Amino acid sequence: MTDFEYGPVEIYLIGFAGERPGADVVDAIRDLVRTETVNLLDLLFVSRSDSGDLTVLEIEEVADDYGVSDLDVAEMGLAGDEDVEDLAESLPPGSSAAILVVEHAWAREFAQALDRAGGLVLGSERIPAPVVNELVTATRA
Template identity: 35%
Template sequence: MTGKAPVDLVLVEFSGNRFDGRVLTELERLDGDGTINVLDALLVSRGSDGSVEWLEAANVDKRLAALVGEPAGLLAAEDAEAIAEELQPDTAIGMLLFEHSWASTLSEAIRGVGGNLLDWERVPAAAITELAGN
């Protein structure tokens, strides 16, 4: 983590606890081309019997473990527990923390001319669609 780029936490729900690798392939591509830097990941799942399990990246998949590297500890048990309370049976939520690597050079350019990045806010896609009248 460089500390120079914005960091996002993304939560993705997977109904039926189904994974086929497409999301992981895209994360590898984005990380590989320098768009993002995956900082940490957790998977929280609730079985059909109501049991809850959470796994760090290293225990989910070898490819995900390679993206995250050494366990960063940025996402932890308390994060998984907070998500698990609302999780429906036979559902999983992937928690992904990543840095927008592409923004580092923009941040450096802003600082280079004496500027400060004051805020970074996500505008939901639905809001943009509504504003555009689509």
């Protein structure tokens, strides 16, 4: 029987106004971790200057300044340079974002059960919340 340390992992690029995330963004991340909805595996902050230069900051460099020193990050460094570059490519000049690497807590047991049964996920697609909500509203009209 296989015991997985982690289930499937997702990497998010979360944009926000200003140079650093506001309290609402930090609180939303904190709530996901506190309720064990996700395990926070890595957290970075990126910004693109008006001239297009990219700055990447590791959580330990800005934890106190950004108000995230209480977040437990399980696998710092999991987001590799290529991941960061790929995600940050869509970051417009003069903007900032956080890169979150999370494991959905429920998915580990599901992945283990699939593995034990000889099954595997063959595909997955995430539909952004605004798209889902717009579609639901349109179908109800």
